Structures are given as C-alpha cells and as structure tokens.
Amino acid sequence: MKTVSFRDGHTIPALGMGSWNVGDATATRAEEIASLHAGLDAGLSVVDTAEMYGSGRSERLVGEAIRGRRDDVFLISKVLPSNASYEKTLRSCEASLDRLGTDHLDLYLLHWRGGVPLEETVEALTHLQNRGMIRRWGVSNFDTEDMQELDELGADCAANQILYNLEARGVEFDLLARDKAAGIVSIAYSPLGQGGTLLDDPVLIDIAKSHETTKGPASPAQIALAWVLRQPNLLAIPKAGSRVHMRENIAALDLVLSKEDQTRLDAHFAPPRSKTPLEMI
Numbered sequence: 551m552k553t554v555s556f557r558d559g560h561t562i563p564a565l566g567m568g569s570w571n572v573g574d575a576t577a578t579r580a581e582e583i584a585s586l587h588a589g590l591d592a593g594l595s596v597v598d599t600a601e602m603y604g605s606g607r608s609e610r611l612v613g614e615a616i617r618g619r620r621d622d623v624f625l626i627s628k629v630l631p632s633n634a635s636y637e638k639t640l641r642s643c644e645a646s647l648d649r650l651g652t653d654h655l656d657l658y659l660l661h662w663r664g665g666v667p668l669e670e671t672v673e674a675l676t677h678l679q680n681r682g683m684i685r686r687w688g689v690s691n692f693d694t695e696d697m698q699e700l701d702e703l704g705a706d707c708a709a710n711q712i713l714y715n716l717e718a719r720g721v722e723f724d725l726l727a728r729d730k731a732a733g734i735v736s737i738a739y740s741p742l743g744q745g746g747t748l749l750d751d752p753v754l755i756d757i758a759k760s761h762e763t764t765k766g767p768a769s770p771a772q773i774a775l776a777w778v779l780r781q782p783n784l785l786a787i788p789k790a791g792s793r794v795h796m797r798e799n800i801a802a803l804d805l806v807l808s809k810e811d812q813t814r815l816d817a818h819f820a821p822p823r824s825k826t827p828l829e830m831i
C-alpha cells in the first residue's frame with residue numbers, strides 16, 4: 551500500500567478516512583461505523599475528525615468505532631480557532647480525548663487560522679505533545695505565508711490539511727512543493743470535490759470506463775482519488791458513509807492513471823498558472 555512518512559519517521563497509509571457529517575443520524579450510525587471498520591480491516595489506519603464536526607458527534611462515533619482497536623488507528627482531530635488560546639486548546643484536547651475514548655491523538659491540528667497569535671497556540675500544542683496527549687501537531691487551511699510564519703517561530707509542524715481535488719488545484723502552484731520540501735505532510739481534504747460535483751463529470755466518467763480495478767470497472771470517484779493520490783507524500787482522507795463506498799475508495803489505491811488520462815484531466819481542470827489564495831470550505 552502507498553504510504554506517507556512524517557519527519558519523525560512515522561509512516562501511515564496514503565489513504566485515510568474522513569468523518570465530517572457522520573454520527574448525526576441514528577438511522578445511518580451503524581453503517582457509518584461498519585464503513586470505518588471496513589477501512590480499518592483493510593489497513594487504512596488514519597481516521598480524521600474534529601471537535602467541530604457535529605459539535606462532537608463525529609468524535610463520539612469515531613470513539614465508538616475504534617473501541618478495542620485503538621492500536622490499529624492513527625487518530626487525527628482538530629481544535630477550532632475560537633478555542634486556540636493556550637488554556638482553551640488544552641481543554642479542547644482533553645474534551646476530544648474524552649469523546650474519542652482514548653488517552654492520546656496521533657495528530658492534532660489547528661482547524662484554520664483565527665485571531666489567537668500563532669505563538670500562543672503553538673505553545674499549547676507543544677505542551678500537549680510534551681505531556682504525551684498528542685504525538686505530533688499540525689495545521690489546516692494554512693497558505694504559504696502562514697507556513698512561513700510558523701517556520702519563523704521554529705515550530706515543529708508535522709502536517710497541513712488543505713482542500714485539494716481536481717477542481718481546487720491552486721496548491722500545486724507552490725504550497726504542496728513548499729510543504730514537501732520542509733518535510734511537512736500535506737493532507738488532502740474533500741478529494742472527491744465539494745458537494746460531489748466530480749462524480750458526475752463527463753470526462754471522469756469517460757476515463758473511468760477505460761480502467762478496471764480488482765473489484766470491477768472503475769468509477770469516477772476512484773479516478774478523482776487516484777488523481778489526488780498521485781502526489782508524493784500526500785495523505786487523502788475521503789469520507790465514505792457506507793461499506794460500498796469505502797471498499798470502492800480502497801480499490802482506488804491500485805489504480806494508475808496513464809499519461810493520456812492526466813493530459814485529458816489537465817485540459818479539463820487546468821493546473822494553476824499563478825498564485826491564487828488558498829481555497830477552503
């Protein structure tokens with residue numbers, strides 16, 4: 551399986567599992583947990599959640615899904631910028647650990663940049679790391695200039711979670727290369743597009759027709775995922791609310807896009823020619 555390595559040498563699979571909008575409805579809960587179990591069974595250890603998602607409902611569902619198998623999981627959660635002061639960061643982390651039913655996170659991210667000085671949040675994250683409550687920390691939705699500021703603080707940031715898919719390619723201009731050169735893992739969120747627009751795209755549908763996976767004919771979602779996963783040392787975290795979607799996404803790991811596919815995709819979803827501000831949702 552394709553992997554991603556952190557600067558500290560820790561290695562994880564390049565495909566992980568998102569969990570935004572899970573745990574919100576009783577009717578879908580069992581299937582959402584079964585989907586995460588299917589991913590864990592296949593060796594996808596990374597689960598991404600956040601205190602924001604469903605005001606803790608996602609963390610509670612993830613906590614239920616990983617009970618008894620914490621050692622199989624690389625757990626990511628996030629602190630909201632409104633909770634990113636020194637004291638509130640410590641309290642947010644404790645509350646996330648409580649909802650997740652664990653004593654540590656493998657990666658803790660500042661969800662996006664807010665009004666609290668970076669230095670103060672970094673101090674809190676470093677304190678959590680020293681206490682063993684988080685193994686490493688990172689950021690999310692940070693553009694090149696924000697990363698530069700972190701650098702100037704001498705901060706030991708492990709990852710930057712960003713919007714990256716065929717429709718949002720701006721980060722290819724400089725951010726992806728910058729983070730890679732610094733040994734910072736890029737984590738691509740919403741790899742299937744915002745609102746699933748990529749799934750109906752005629753070019754993706756057509757390219758999918760020319761590929762087979764071990765589980766049968768390829769789908770547009772698999773093409774979109776394979777395209778994101780072509781980037782070196784990048785983790786993609788699609789959210790699959792069902793076992794069918796989870797298994798389909800796992801099979802995308804085996805899919806290799808041809809040069810011709812990539813040229814068609816570049817013609818349809820143009821790569822950036824200049825710096826554009828980082829997009830986020």
Ligand code: NDP
Nearest residue numbers: 568569570690739740741742743771788789790791795798
């Ligand atoms: P995704 O790109 O993962 O798309 C999720 C949607 O695609 C869901 O509707 C899902 O449906 C559907 N889907 C998944 N697999 C398939 C498939 N094989 N075929 C067809 N449809 C499929 O979007 P998200 O916005 O959820 O992003 C992924 C994760 O990234 C989030 O869950 C969250 O963990 C993280 N995130 C982080 C952000 C940040 O600011 N740091 C912002 C946004 C997301 P279904 O549920 O029915 O499977």
